[in-house]
Amino acid sequence: MTEQVARVEEKQFVVFQLSKETYGVDIAKVWEIITMQPITKVPHTAEFIEGILNLRGRVIPVIDLRKRFGLPQDEFTRSTRIVVIEISGNTLGMIVDGVSEVLRISSDIVEAPPPAISNVDADYLEGVAKLEDRLIILLNLDKVLNKQEKIELENVG
Amino acid sequence: MGLQFDASPDEIKLFLEEAEEHLQLLEEDLVRLEKEKDNQELLQAIFRAAHTLKGSSATLGHQRMAQLTHGMENILDKVRKGQLSITTPIMDVLLEGLDFLKVLKEEIETLEESDVDLEKILGSLSKAAAGGQTASSAAEGKLATIPEGSTAVTEVAAAVQAAEPAVPSMALDWDEKDHVTRGKKQGKMAYSILVNLAETSEMLSVRALLTLMALRENGEIVKSIPSSEEIEREEATSVLHVALISDRAKDQIVHVLKELPDVVRVEAAPLDITREEAGASAPDGVTVAKTTVAANEQANAPLPKDETPGNGNGSAKIKDTKIAKVSRTVRVDVELLDNLMNLVGELVIDRTRLAQLLGALESKYDSNDLVEDLNRTSVHIGRVTTLLQEEIMKARMLPVESLFNKFPRMMRDLSQQAGKDIEFIMEGQETELDRSIIEEIGDPLIHLLRNAVDHAIEPPEERVAKGKKPQGYVKLSARHEENHIIISVKEDGRGIDPDKIRASAVKKGIITEEVARRLNDQEAINLIFASGLSTAAKVSEVSGRGVGMDVVRNNLEKVNGSVEIVTELGKGTEFIIKLPLTLAxxxxxxxxxxxxxxxxxxxxxxxxxxxxxxxxxxxxxxxxxxxxxxxxxxxxxxxxxxxxxxxxxxxxxxxxxxxxxxxxxxxxxxxxxxxxxxxxxxxxxxxxxxxxxxxxxxxxxxxxxxxxxxxxxxxxxxxxxx
Structure with a gap:
């Protein structure tokens, strides 16, 4: 029972748009959100690696989340944002279509991810939060850039 | 077999750093000592390094390392006292001991027990030490049996007793007295305990710490002389004086202490904290009841047979001269320096940025007062940043000495093995270089030096036949040149024959004959950096480490360095290595x-x-x-x-x-x-x-x-x- 109680916990999520879907990432993993910046391309890297940018003196890699998830390409707009996250000691930026809000989501409205949803491999998902009028896909960032893939990335170079 | 040491990772790290330094020092100085046999100061320095190493390895609980250093120390002590003279066999055994020490040190890093034959080296050390025993050997022989005969122990104990007044005052400060008073209020006893450890114990600090630990199990230590910190710093003496509060009876405590290895004598008396309180609290009466115990059954830890107590005196002397001096240096983790460098890097970028923004502001607002102010501040920040950058770069610099130092020993061994007479000259050891670069160039330099001894310098007969001096030279030098550091390895050996290289490269299929013909001499010589090319017909033990010249060049390029060859057939070769000052x-x-x-x-x-x-x-x-x-x-x-x-x-x-x-x-x-x-x-x-x-x-x-x-x-x- 105590376990059940513990599970009904509220967590804050940064909610952003990508293609037609709404996604959320744990706010604890988000470093900051910046507007689109000039990004320097790095040759011989995986396609979804957009390049590197200068975050106040640090050089951080930036990935295009649309490309990462195999979603249709689109031009960057005024609302395009880079969500800077930190996972397993790496800081990196993710290009998303726009950041809308920070939401408190209590864990009792989060359901396990369905096998396949909107082209995004189920592995990347932590769950789906059902709000009154919409669904928010919660991302498991560690999986989005899991080790396996990281190794592949390094081999590309 | 796995090893375990009774120390925190930090302590081990510190030990390793220090051990590295001492080993380095020993190596350099021993090689120097062979040439400067009468240099007493040098001998002292060597002795001190060995002694410190012995102490700290014992503290760590690395008994084998302590034993080995002890054996080496014995020889050094005899040399110091003029009982032994420095000969090649003596140097060989000392240097061999040093090599074993290095292996033992690595055990601490890997926690794997190596298969070094400690017995053998200890045997040759004691044999070497015995070689010089003269008139004093009889007396020392007698004392050396101390741990085995209880009569001898009593003698020692008696001697100690004569020298030391029984249970002297502890000179407690106010806090400590308060501590004692509070203890007494809780119905505990306060004791003043004097423990004598066998002076011949090779692990005095360990024994002292063990004693303190045993006491701690039996009560609270109010004060100890020396303190546990001092003991850890290797300032242990054979006498340990402790103020203890405990609810145990005196005899019980004495008994516990007596059981410990190397404890020669234990004396305990109720502690008399102040005159005012005297009589009121001391249950055993004001008169100090002395209990003297000669630990008869203390032969638990027999000392090695070749143990001589001579070093006891020596170490005491060293300790006296080792006055605690406040060091002007601080050990800093390299990572911290790297981080600082990164941060400064960011400042450097911002400085440029600020200047650009300021330019834009000036053109927009002309000579606005605020802009003027900002300008001044910006200029100042710029200046400070530049200074900061320079200072931090300096902090990352190390003299190449730290790398060069290990070479004289190496060259000595190599020349001996190769049967060549080589003078090794070093210059510019004080030249400073970024430490990360120093780390990278070690292997290439070793390789170049090995090559010089192994292939370049001719054997004496051949040199004489060629009309050269029988003794060849290898010169390693470092110097600052513009924005670079130049390190050169120069020798007066055979020189490189471009035709031989061409032939070898063609034979090994590295280039075609046609290409070989087209190459000019310099280009042909540069081929030695190609992988798979070695002109030496045989691979000796010396150069057979699997490191080729291609690796030399690769390593240097990794740090943005380059290498150039100047050679003259029959006259010698110079490798000129050009390195950047810093990597960052x-x-x-x-x-x-x-x-x-x-x-x-x-x-x-x-x-x-x-x-x-x-x-x-x-x-x-x-x-x-x-x-x-x-x-x-x-x-x-x-x-x-x-x-x-x-x-x-x-x-x-x-x-x-x-x-x-x-x-x-x-x-x-x-x-x-x-x-x-x-x-x-x-x-x-x-x-x-x-x-x-x-x-x-x-x-x-x-x-x-x-x-x-x-x-x-x-x-x-x-x-x-x-």
Missing amino acids: IIRALMVSVDSRVYAIPLGSVLETIRLTDGQIKEINKREAIVVRGRVLPLLRVKELFNHQTRGVRESGKTFVVVVNLGGQQMGLVVDSLIGEQEVVIKTLGKFIGDVQGVAGATILGDGSVALIVDVPSLVKKVVKVG
Whole structure:
């Protein structure tokens, strides 16, 4: 029972748009959100690696989340944002279509991810939060850039 | 077999650092001692290093290491006392002992027990030590049996008793007295306990710490002389004086202590904290009831047979001279320095940025007071940043001495093995270099020096036949030159024969005969850096480490260094290594391709050429240009880095940056040259990892990021394909 109680916990999520879907990432993993910046391309890297940018003196890699998830390409707009996250000691930026809000989501409205949803491999998902009028896909960032893939990335170079 | 040490990781780390230093010092000084046999000061320094090492390894609980240092110390002590003279066999056994010590030290790092034959080396050490025993040997022999005979123990105990007044006052301060009073109020007893440890114990500090631990189990230690910190610092003496509060009876405590190894005598008395309180609290009465126990059954830890107590006196003397001096230096983790360097790098970028912003403000608001103020502040920040950058760069610098120091020993051994008479000269050890570079150049230098001894210098007879001095020389020198450090390895040996290299390279299929003919002598000599080429017919123990000259060059290139050969057949060879001062900040030529900016490290840039139409030729299906009669393969940066610009071919204005790497030259085709600039090297990070042709990234004054071109990898690519 105590376990059940513990599970009904509220967590804050940064909610952003990508293609037609709404996604959320744990706010604890988000470093900051910046507007689109000039990004320097790095040759011989995986396609979804957009390049590197200068975050106040640090050089951080930036990935295009649309490309990462195999979603249709689109031009960057005024609302395009880079969500800077930190996972397993790496800081990196993710290009998303726009950041809308920070939401408190209590864990009792989060359901396990369905096998396949909107082209995004189920592995990347932590769950789906059902709000009154919409669904928010919660991302498991560690999986989005899991080790396996990281190794592949390094081999590309 | 796994090993375990009774120390925290931090303590082990500290021990390792110190041990490394002491081993280094021992090595250098021992080699020097062989030449300067009468240098007493040197001998003292060696003795001190060995002694400290013995103490700290014992504290750590590395008994074998302590035993070994102890054996070496014995010999050194005899030399110091004039009972032994320094001969080659003595030096050999000491140096051999040192090698064993290194292996034992590594055990601490790996926690794996090595299979060194400690018994053997201990045997040869004691044999060497015995060789010099003269008149005093009889007396020492008698004392050496101390641990086995209880009569002897009593003698020692008696001697100690005579020298030391029984249970002297502890001179407790107010806090400590308060501690005692509180203890007494809780119904506990306070004791003043005097413990004598066998002075011959080779692990005095360990024994002292054990004693303190035993006491702690039986009560609270109010004060101990020396304190446990002092003991850990290796300032232990054979007498330990402790103020203890405990609820145990005196006899019980005495009994516990008596059981400990190497405890010679225990005396305990109720503690009399102040005169005022005397009588009121001491249950046993004011008169001190002395209990003297000669520990008869203390032979639990028999000492090695070759143990001589002579060192006891020696160590006491050393301790006296070792007055606690406040060090002017601080040990800092390299990572901290790296972080500081990174932060300064950011400041450097911001400084440039600030200057640019200020320019924009000035042109907008002319001479507004605020802008003026901002200007002054900006200039000041700029100046401070520059100073900070210089200072931190300096903090990262180490004299190359730290690397060079291990070479004299190596050269001594190598020349002996090879049966050659070689004078090894070192110069410029004080030259400073970034520590990360020093780490990288160790192996290449060892390889060059080994080669010099093994292949270059001829045996004495051959030298005489050639009309040279029988003794050859190898000179290792370091010096500062402009923005570089030059390290040179020079010898007066055979010199390199370009024809032999040509023949060998053709034979091994590295180049064709036709190519070999076309190469000029310098180019042929540079072939020794090609992998798979070794002109030495036989691979000796010395050079058979599997490290070829190609590795030498690769290692040097890793730190943006280069190596050049100057050789004259029959006269000798000089390897000239050119290294940057630091790795973190380099000077680069900034170029642009399709409006993308790239930085090319200036160290590898030879010249720039403006291309005119039709200058590019196709040779072997590859683009190349001819510069002063030489064919220069070309590489288009645009193609190299997959720029996806369509159709735009050169508009007649293209530049070629000629880069050089160990004699190999090639041209990088770029759109335009921007200029020279200092850039701070940043890695692309773990996530992206290594990218071919890219050495890292840097942040430009306008905040944008530019890639740094990795010239060595490009040259290799082109050379391989061609």
